[in-house]
Amino acid sequence: MRVTRVLNNNAVMVDSADGVAIVLGRAIGYGKRQGDAIDPAAVTERFVPDTITPIDRLAALLADTPLEIVRVAREIAELAHARLDVRVSQALVLPLADHLAFAVARSRSGTDFDYPLRWEVAQLYPQELSLGRDAVDLVRRRLGVQLADDEAVAVAMHVVNAQFASAGMGPTLEMTTKLNRIIGVIEMELGIVIDRDSMRAARFITHLRYLFVRLQTRKQFAGESSEVRDSVIRAYPEAHHCAERIRYLLTVNEQSLSDDEVVYLTLHIARLIEGARTER
Numbered sequence: 708m709r710v711t712r713v714l715n716n717n718a719v720m721v722d723s724a725d726g727v728a729i730v731l732g733r734a735i736g737y738g739k740r741q742g743d744a745i746d747p748a749a750v751t752e753r754f755v756p757d758t759i760t761p762i763d764r765l766a767a768l769l770a771d772t773p774l775e776i777v778r779v780a781r782e783i784a785e786l787a788h789a790r791l792d793v794r795v796s797q798a799l800v801l802p803l804a805d806h807l808a809f810a811v812a813r814s815r816s817g818t819d820f821d822y823p824l825r826w827e828v829a830q831l832y833p834q835e836l837s838l839g840r841d842a843v844d845l846v847r848r849r850l851g852v853q854l855a856d857d858e859a860v861a862v863a864m865h866v867v868n869a870q871f872a873s874a875g876m877g878p879t880l881e882m883t884t885k886l887n888r889i890i891g892v893i894e895m896e897l898g899i900v901i902d903r904d905s906m907r908a909a910r911f912i913t914h915l916r917y918l919f920v921r922l923q924t925r926k927q928f929a930g931e932s933s934e935v936r937d938s939v940i941r942a943y944p945e946a947h948h949c950a951e952r953i954r955y956l957l958t959v960n961e962q963s964l965s966d967d968e969v970v971y972l973t974l975h976i977a978r979l980i981e982g983a984r985t986e987r
Contacts, residue, residue, distance in 0.1 A: 708745045710736075714770035720762070721745055727762055729754045729769050731777060752777055754797050768801065772808045779849050780804035783842045787866050790838055799869040802876075806861055811852050822860040824880070827887045830903040831912055835863035870916075882919045886912060889953050893976060896949050899983040911979045918968065922957060927965045936970050946977035 712720040713736040714729070721730055730745060731752035739745075754769065756762040769777070780803035787793040813819075822828075828836055839859030847853050868879040890908075894901055901908055921927050940947045950972040954964040964972065 708747060710739050710741055710743045710745060712741065712766070713739050714766055717774040718769045719745065720766055725755075727756065729762075729765055731769065731774055733774065752781065754801065759798070760801065765801075768805060772804050775850060776808050776811065777804045779846060780807055782845060782849070783838075783862065786841065786845075787838055787869070791834060791866065791870070793866060793869055796869070799865065802868070803862070803865050806865060807846065810854050810858050810861070811846070811850065814852050814854050819855060822857045824864070824883055825857060825860050827883050828860045828863050830890075831883060831886050832863050832867055833904070835866045836860065838866060839863040878919075878923060882916065885919070885956055886915055888956055889915060892952055892956065893949050893979065896952065897945060897980060899980065901979065901983050907979055907983075911975050914972075914975045918964075918972070919957070921968070922964070927968050936966060939970050939973050943973050943977040946980060947973045949973075949976050 708721045708723040708730070710719050711722050711727070714720060716734055716737045718729060718731050719736040719739060721728055730750045731754075732749040733751070735745065735749050752774075754760075754765055756765050760768070777800070780800050781795075783803055784793070784795045784799045787799070788795045793799065836859055839862035840856075842862040843854045843856065843859050846858075864876065864879055864883070867883070868876055890901055890903075893899070947969070950964075950969045953972060954969055957964055
């Protein structure tokens, strides 16, 4: 593993048997020049280029991000893995580190930032938001910086993005907005109030999140017989009416819900309705 470029005292680009990478470690780049060997024991973080983050972008990001912030981002990712079974990957660590670096800089300059999806995140992703609050506290303890409470919302969204979206935050923001609208449509159509804290609501939201991903990846359910579909529609006409309304809210990548997905959605809505009416 030899140096091809020194990014800063704690980050160098290297060439190794596994290819080009960026490695981090305390003072790992100090006094180093191109061609110098790097002791693998000195490496605490290693990042490799991919289709989302090519080497130039990776180098620019890690050259500007302090090592201690990357370490905190890694710790938050490991916490997400322990609590939510989110895979610890650079697809999560890097965006978290980039966001935290910006958030710390804003905090030190006294610049506030408003997150418009605070309510939706609190309602739809309570576990991720709880993790985000702990992440804010972790930043305070590790870095001595008190971030605004709303930064927990941003951390939560990054964790959701790592679970259910591809590159970028756009699909996750779209999903969050649509999930909230769907709940509103069901409440308005049926004149009920859905307890967002209930287990039924959590299950329903989880179904919608996976449904959204199936739309993104063009892998919808298919295969139910027409007899099964007709039976579900007859058994749950109100739920099916809502599912048809929702079909048009969930168009993603020019794909709307298939008939089979509408059947599955109808069943989930029926379960949600039953719970809401039972709990009145």
